[in-house]
Amino acid sequence: ETGVTQTPRHLVMGMTNKKSLKCEQHLGHNAMYWYKQSAKKPLELMFVYNFKEQTENNSVPSRFSPECPNSSHLFLHLHTLQPEDSALYLCASSQVQSSGYGYTFGSGTRLTVV
Amino acid sequence: SQQGEEDPQALSIQEGENATMNCSYKTSINNLQWYRQNSGRGLVHLILIRSNEREKHSGRLRVTLDTSKKSSSLLITASRAADTASYFCATAVIYNTDKLIFGTGTRLQVFP
Numbered sequence: 001e002t003g004v005t006q007t008p009r010h011l012v013m014g015m016t017n018k019k020s021l022k023c024e025q026h027l028g029h030n031a032m033y034w035y036k037q038s039a040k041k042p043l044e045l046m047f048v049y050n051f052k053e054q055t056e057n058n059s060v061p062s063r064f065s066p067e068c069p070n071s072s073h074l075f076l077h078l079h080t081l082q083p084e085d086s087a088l089y090l091c092a093s094s095q096v097q098s099s100g101y102g103y104t105f106g107s108g109t110r111l112t113v114v
Numbered sequence: 115s116q117q118g119e120e121d122p123q124a125l126s127i128q129e130g131e132n133a134t135m136n137c138s139y140k141t142s143i144n145n146l147q148w149y150r151q152n153s154g155r156g157l158v159h160l161i162l163i164r165s166n167e168r169e170k171h172s173g174r175l176r177v178t179l180d181t182s183k184k185s186s187s188l189l190i191t192a193s194r195a196a197d198t199a200s201y202f203c204a205t206a207v208i209y210n211t212d213k214l215i216f217g218t219g220t221r222l223q224v225f226p
Contacts, residue, residue, distance in 0.1 A: 002156060035216075042118070043157075043202070043216040056213065090156055099206030099214045102147060105156035 003027045006091050006106035014114055015081060021109045023074040023091030029104070031097040032074040034066060037088040037108070049074060050097035081113045117141060118203050118217035126223045133190040135220040137203030138183075144206040146179060146186050147214065151200045160188075160201075165208075193224045 004025045013019050023032065034046040048056035049068040063085075065077040074091055088110050092103040121136045137146070145164045149157040163170045163179045163186065170177045176189040190197055200221050204214040 002158070004156070006156075033213075040218065042218050045213055045215075048213065088154070092157075097212050099145065099147075099204075099212065102159035102162055103149075103157070103214065104159065105149075107156045108154070110154065 002104050002106065004091055004093055004104050004106035006089075006109050008109060009107065010110045010112075012112045012114060013078070013081065015083075017081075018077070018079040020078065021076040021089055021091075021111075023076075023106055025072055025091075025093045025104070025106075027093060027104060029093035029095055030071050031094045032068060032071070033092040033094075033103065034074065034076055035090040035092065037090055043090070047076075048097055055097060078111075081111075083113050086111055086113045117207065117215040118205050120201070120203055120217045120220040122220060123218070124221040124223070126225065127193055129193060129195055129224055129226050131193055131224075133193050133197070133222055133224070135188045135201050135222070137186045137188070137217060139186075139203075139205045140184065141205075142181070142184075142208045144208050146177075146206070147204045148175075148177060148186075148188050149202045149204060149216075151202065151219070153199070157202065190222075193222075195224050195226045198222060198224045 031050045036044045047066040067075040088108045090108045091106045094101045147162045148160045151157045174191045179186045200219040202219045204216045
């Protein structure tokens, strides 16, 4: 375990479903990130929260909705997804939003949209 | 084309051999980081090298950085089967250091 916990590990959902991904860290970090990892593509940064405030939305479709109730928890709410949204969704955290620190990643949620 | 590109895309070696992976980038950086990802898992931070550093070591890992060529290399010495994973470089672009930009990775297979 890295200290960043993601649940569920696997998720299969239909295009009309609504589901949520959860990320939790107790490392005392203040920045949290959502990344999307698709086969043969670089990791795509989706959202960044720094001290609970969203600081980055990387042109992500509105069917993905992040929520950060506190510095330890991050959610990604999903609705009316498309098959091309199937991917590994990774959560990461760092001391603060700065690339001067290494990121700690969770194990990811493998999402399949059918 | 993207900021960070690893080369080769895939590498197969025998246990005990050294593995070298390269990363090239386009825009000046503040630092460069290497991560490892085991199949279907999250990324693990290996090493961070700053733009004013040329070489860094951590155990069997050796990272070099050549800012004039905009390239970095990761050397794993005396590889083990457990080193089988994908390796990614991530760059912190200067003047935009709030985030890391990852490449597509090198898939390393170490045969026992």
